[in-house]
Amino acid sequence: MSKEKLIKSIAKELSLDEIAVAEFIDAIFDTLILTFSKGKNVTINEFGRFRIQKKRNGELITKKLIFTPVKKLADQINKNYNNLPIVKLRVVDSKNKDLIPEVGEKEFVYIMEDEVIISSEMFEEIESEINQPQLSNLQAFNGSIQEKTLLNKIDEYSPEIEETIDIRQKDSVIIEDKPLEEKQIESIEPPAIEETPTSYMFNETVSSSFELKEVTEERRKLLEEITELEKREKEINYLSSLEKLNAFNVDNFDISEKTPLNENELLALIGEEQNIFLIKEETPTQQHSQVTNSDTSITISKDEISEELKSIEDEISNLPSIDTNIDTNKDQSLQDSDKSEKIETTPLPDSSITSLQDAFEEINLNKQTEENLSLKEKDTTKIFEESTFKSIDYSPTSIQEKSKPQTSTTVTFDETHEKKSLNPYLKLALVFLLIFLLLILVAILF
């Protein structure tokens, strides 16, 4: 906070003029400076004391202004450390200005484990003991190896290396009660050397190396077991995740649980609209037919048509007699029956059975193409009901007659479709007209 903020806050609180307050505050600090210049101390209630301290540096006398706050204020500011007491450490000899141990206190030296400094002479001694002739060749022995590495490191002494040393090793080196030699031997723990040095060495090296091999083998085995277990866990997790997933759901029904399903069950699941397709699949003639719900197009293979044709041929062969003038009869029948409808009919070729077969094929193909076109435009289900599932007689006399109503059905479908499509246009036109009329009315009113 600065002086300006101080003036503003006081002026606000006491509802006084800022300039007048500023003048007053300036006057306070000017008078303080004047009093200090005269060498007088100033005490302010509930705040503190300004004191002038004189210091003599040779001939020069320098004045220093010191502020000591009131205890209340000092305590308020030092609230975090008020509870901490002053601790007496030691009695001091005023003459020597040295530390004097208290009465009854023995001389002692603090040895901290982390701060132990080991001299190079000590390590030379330790190294000489470790590198004794009896233990020189025992490099396989763990204790000796550790000690040697420790010693090599300590020769190149640094605090980083000291941190790496184990506590056990430290304890082995630094001894409080016992001499260094004894402790060093304890740490290495060599067996009692009663036998010849060679035999002892042989036994020790063999045992240690054998133990190491065993340990390594055991570790390898354990690692392999762990890896296998991990793999198994992963597989189990994967299988459990697969179980949670559903292969195929129709209205939240798990087919994976109840495979294989009956036809009735499937029908119940899928619904009435899609029953048609399933029924068609049951028939042996339509095994190759590929009908999908999503696609509007329907493709029927030629095998179906050929089978139908065969059945028709059989019927024709069973007939007692066939007139040669079929063309004329058919033309007459067409003229009589279908004049009102006025639908184009395909003229049949000459009166021979082979040519008739070709004609049937052509007619059937035309039918299929028409059906395909109509199906692409409209719903598949309705057309199936109306066109494909009607019983058709393929007798030679009524072939062309039965081909006509199918075409008529498609025409009627188109008409209805057009009527339906015209309605929205009419509605729009009516709406526009109404808006136009409303606008005219509004214009007349204003």
Next chain:
Amino acid sequence: MNSQSFLNKLLSKTKFNKSISKEIYEKVFEIIKQSLEEKKYFEIEDFGVFKVEFRPMQTIIDYNRKLELLLPPKDKIVFHPSERLKDILNR
């Protein structure tokens, strides 16, 4: 000089009456105290700066009592006079 005599000196320099001037005088030092508690800093131009400084734990030897003492850490108020004030003092 105590605060009463200091106030009497001030009254001769201001337009305000005694009560208002005393109120302003007390308010000034209250605000300084508050700002020292909250922000640990207050600066007055051409006068000096009041600061709260942290003094770490330290050992001192009290020769009168012949004791070495360990002082706890402390937050203390320190006043640093401005250069102008220092010059005025050492004229």
